[in-house]
Amino acid sequence: MTDVRKSFIEAGQSQLFQNWDSLSCKDQEKLLSNLEQISSKRSPARLLEDCQNAIKLSETNSSKDAGAEIQPLPSTSYESLIGNSDKENEYFQVGLEAIGKGEVAVILMAGGQGTRLGSSQPKGCYDIGLPSKKSLFQIQAEKLIRLQDMIKDNRVEIPWYIMTSGPTRAATEAYFQERDYFGLNKGQITFFNQGTLPAFDLSGEHFLMKDPVSLSQSPDGNGGLYRAIKDNKLNEDFEKRGVKHVYMYCVDNVLSRMADPVFIGFAIKHGFELATKAVRKRDAHEAVGLIATKNSKPCVIEYSEISHELAKRRTKKVY
Template sequence: MVGQSRPTGLKKAPEISFGRRPCHQIIWNGKQRQTSVLLPTDYTYLLQGRDGSPWHRMSAEWQQQRFTDLAKIPWDTTDTVRNLVGHPRSTKIRPEQVSFIDQADIPTLTTLSTQGKHEQLGELLIRSGRLARITVAGGEAARFRNPGDLRPKALIEITDEGPLANETYLSIMAHDHLLTQQRFQPSSPIPWLLFVSATMRQNFEDYFKQHDYFGLDPDSIALFENTAYVPKFRRDGRIALIADMDGGETQEDRIAFYTSGHGALVQAYRENQIFIRGKRYDQTPHDFLAQRDVRQIFQSNIDNLGARTSTRGYSIVLGYYAAKEEESGVRMLVELTRPLIGIRQDGTKFFWDEGGVALNVDGVPTIVDGNALAESVLQQTRNPEKPFPFNTANATYGVESIPAGASLPDLIQVRNGLSQLDRNFWNLAGIIETAFVEVPRHIPDRLGELPPTKINQPVSRLSPFAETTGPIDGDNRFIPVKQWGHRRQAASLFVYITSYNHDLLLDRVKGTTKVLIVDDANAFREGTADLLRADGWTNIATAASREEALKLLADQDFDLIMLDSILEPENQQQEMTGGVSILRGLKDNPEARNHNARVLFWSGQESVEASKGLSVFQTQKYDGVEYVKKESVIPNQLTDFLAKLLLGE
């Protein structure tokens, strides 16, 4: 009846036949409209609460959520998972199917770099507008997301202090994308597609808007969704709830879903619609790129900070792929690298990181994850004395390389005590002609002392960065930041991976650092501020007295304080060491607002007061404080000096 709302509730229709399986039609009378789903009869236990309570005794919120979850379950795929739960061995690759690829047949980036033709070809392709980028960004940051933080991994700050504190996986990749365009000046903006969770897409849209798309062309950035949600299963073959997860701290009575791995990208690339500036377009990622005359795609995971396109190394990789495509019909080039081998306290070795390895399966070169290998084969690939190079998840392939209708094998993984479907994108390597290249990584010598963990263990147990291994002039293509413990090293990682371009690093520091200059000498104070502004520092405040400085420090957050050790007193009763009292007030009080700010503590004259300032610096040994004499700072080197202080170099 018009003007009256339909009472909410659920109706289970008599058993009907859908295809060759019996189902119930479940009708939901929502507040706005009536909807229905077909529920196979062997899953009707989902109409009960976790404790067995019938539908009508559950809350309206529970009923709405459960019906919504039932509506998005793909039942045929769900049956596949259920049938595999009790037979995981059926998904394993048998030893007789496997043969090993001769490592000598896999070229290295170092070797290819001596052949100028690949670099020249790669640069030409980027300049001509033939390259696009796809980033797999659907991760949920289970390893180090704080409780209650619902942001996807891509949008979580990698570090929580200093001038790089606001950097996220996405912002770092956006800066690299912009740098690629600035370096090569392509004929048109480089398209960037991000493969994201359907539930998180709006987070990405909002983040791009908040940051004005990082200076990129908004119409060249497209999102496409991973919509392949499949429920997880318990060991007894029943669909799992979130409360069933091992180690879970919640009793949440909701269906536990999993997006079926990055393998869902294969289908989504050809079938799902794209979103640009939040608007849905009736266009697939493939069509979006084909219409822009793109020929090659670089794909990587969001949490590999080494996955850059702006470097010489990637120009070589791209050129090598294009040459192999032309010469022998190769349709994908996968980057491999060496695993990091850790040493425990008892001297035994372990694999600190690992991934799929390149093997011949039934005579075809492909990438195989460890969970798909029989144990005997797996052990051969994990010899710490002679480790196999493994998949970095960086790949270059053609716009037409992913075939329409491609079907990837169904694998089962067990995580948190639950079985979940895993369709692996890298099984595509066994379907299309694939080649491999080994790329370098610079491994911090002491980072491998502890195995990775999802537990928020005290990161102080991790050793600080030491010297790196590998060729100093090599291009580091693999820098994963996947674990909680990496966050302590994040600023160092960022410095490390951007060391190839010092100007970029300085631009980031100058654009994000808040500076306070405290000096009672007007000419020196304002002259220094003008000098820094002229050099690109964008956020500078000044104070001419102790009182002005204290007010600013109480009201604002600063990353760097340039503090004169000698400040003229406000009256004759005060000493001339106002700078010393400010320094002590900041560093002796952990609760002070700017306690963690870096301080350049300086003086400009020989005096008793200046000596007191030097004495404080020498005896207290405050972290993040540097003492210099003003005349020792060379104006044209001031930016480098401050950058080193800020970054702890």
């Protein structure tokens, strides 16, 4: 345990031990144990370095950077199906065939609480005000059932992986159990937790304390999904089930087409390893991001990062 304390002090985090002498022996052990859990995966120095790099990347990753070259994606990388019913039907059949073979799974990112919605429950439990009073979870479960019913020649159960967090895991599982999994088979649903990361001050130079014996931690966001897939061995489960394609979405996207056969068929037909779906922008200043390239690399430019000049551009060469 002395090595744990030493590693944090050497990383410039002596503030974590400013109350050390006033702590009981039990609380001293608890503090060191909590710090050890944090540092067992990555050293304090590495965590700080990662945070600093993220801050630098954020500062330089704005489209307002005069030196950045923002251009549309290559024409071979995207397609619009608006007004193209033949292509839409073609992709639909390809996607539906993959679903019928059991090759498609769905991942739902549902780790958040409904705090901003005025609810203490997991966000997926929220009643969005429909006459039916159905929650987000119920709406999405019924979409999955409907899609399964579309497979006429084979009884298929689409695996549904639901990412929760520490504060929402128990409540989410209880919600599904109390409602008999909304008619789905319990065995096709897998709950798993997203990871957490320690919180830093705005400079990214110091860890923040939750209380005298533990660091403040927060869920690692949607970007932590891939680590969570690895840590929870979901990739091994994909292989065991024969899953080749995974459709991912966020719980508050109530309009999401679960395991959308058209979208999946599009990705399969073109051999894309990764694909994303977007709505067409209605006007220059609509608050939606852009999928484009920055310095010849694919990127997403948030609407808050788009300069006024860039937002108005309409030429074929540059957004």
